[in-house]
Amino acid sequence: MKRRTFLTASATGLAGLAGCLGNSDDAGSGGAGSTGDPTATTTAQTELSGTLNVATYSALVDAPSSSPGAWLKKEFEKEYPKATLQWQTPENEVNYFIQRKAQGVGIDADVYVGLNVDQLITIDDKLGGKQLFTPIADSLSNYGHVKEGLTFDPKNRAVPYDTGxxxxxxxxxxxxxxxxxxxxxxxxxxxxxxxxxxxxxxxxxxxxxxxxxxxxxxxxxxxxxxxxxxxxxxxxxxxxxxxxxxxxxxxxxxxxxxxxxxxxxxxxxxxxxxxxxxxxxxYANPEGMAKFADTDNSKLADAFLDFMLSKKAQSKIPTLNVSFPATDWAEPGAEFEKYAKAPEKPVTYSYDQLKxxxxxxxxxxxxxxxxx
CATH class of the missing domain: 3.40.190.10 (Periplasmic binding protein-like II)
Incomplete structure (x- = not known):
């Protein structure tokens, strides 16, 4: 239950989050490159290889009660058998990478999971024209399933994967x-x-x-x-x-x-x-993920981001990270839907309101x- 994150969206877009799950007829997992053609998907999964370094906050990986890290690694590597997912949990979280970028030092990760709007504002204020993350949202095949009210980055760098x-x-x-x-x-x-x-x-x-x-x-x-x-x-x-x-x-x-x-x-x-x-x-706190601008493993990074938005991952993350899914096709199960409570009137601030x-x-x- 240890979170970070912050904002965005209108209250209208956030309302009824708990009640609009599982409303898609698409039962596929929808990994990167998913187009409805199983041959295309299989080819992408077979050809993509290498080690993907994914940085995040420690609770996502090693919380004592539950955390999705181990499941995400296992399932991603199952879908991409030539790939290895390596978690990183720097003590200062995303601030570690902000400092490295500001100092002109190389970034040793491909993806960051666990961004909030607050951190995006800090990135833009401290780095100015230096690009830490690259716009990615519209190029992901599963991005269309993200609930519109949860998007919080006007520059399309951070893609929501859950909210609390x-x-x-x-x-x-x-x-x-x-x-x-x-x-x-x-x-x-x-x-x-x-x-x-x-x-x-x-x-x-x-x-x-x-x-x-x-x-x-x-x-x-x-x-x-x-x-x-x-x-x-x-x-x-x-x-x-x-x-x-x-x-x-x-x-x-x-x-x-x-x-x-x-x-x-x-x-x-x-x-x-x-x-x-x-x-x-x-108060709504969507969490986002983003691809580092300097990654040399861009396609595998895209595959992971799309995997995080897949129906399979979106249905499992809520039960492990104990947070609401970010997509309209998630099915987190009866326990979650019974005991996870959503407010009648979600409120939040947008990037532009906070900056x-x-x-x-x-x-x-x-x-x-x-x-x-």
Missing amino acids: YVSLVYDETKVDGPGTFDALTKPKFEGTLLTENAQQAATGRAFLLWTIHQMGEDNYLDYWKRLSNNDVQILGSWDAAYTAFSNGERPIVVSYSTDQVYAHRDGANLKKHQIGFLNGQG GNVEGWVDEWARQIASK
Whole structure:
């Protein structure tokens, strides 16, 4: 359940994400070069060879509870028997590659998995005209199955492969669901909320952006002062906040609306894992993948990106990464559809809305709220 990511799309495009799965008649896996001609697909799979270096965040590969990394490697190599998928998990994630590109040092990976809109803005701000990723979306045969409301890169570099909704998770044996943003500031909920630092954690930043979306740029700091006066606790990471919640230190935590999928698998009491959508909303965080501009393994990289959008992969990723699929032909199964909750009113910010604003919002929040 450890995520990153961030944005885009209209609320209309995101609405009903959980209810529109499996609506395609195409049952094929749809790897790279898939055109409906099985001979063409087989030829591409037979001829493509070499080692594909795919960089990502560590939880995608080695999360202790579940992660899709091992399954993706096995299935991709099964479809492309002459290829080898090699995962990389640099400590600083995509920032490692931003620094290398800025310094003019070579990039030792072909694909990056786990991009959010926030990171794209950082890339463009820090690298200017230097191209870290290359536009790729429209050349992928399976890209047409990506839900339009999830696309978040106006330059078509990052292709969505899943999405999550940041929400509240609460223990209803100890506290009622807040229901609204305003309720969280009332005496009834004093000392109940755990959240994450927006400078350090994707969930914390998403929750901050969610409050800005709700309260407005001119009023969000006043709202956070009310939260502070009501004894909100801000921790450095999602791991720290969720561990504190699990240990019973506080009954409400900012997390993901797929929490009950994990809880059900662990046999936990679901009353202690209720999903709270404030004002009927959840903050949408699509995750994307992209091809490095300097790759010398371009065709194999394209094959992997298309494989990630295939019906087979899109149906499996939700059960392993515990996040909503990005395509209209995914079939994640009964367990996921029962326990993964989607908000009635998804909200988010686009690339254009965040560029030039997000760092200022976060910095001002850090000065006035987090540092107190």
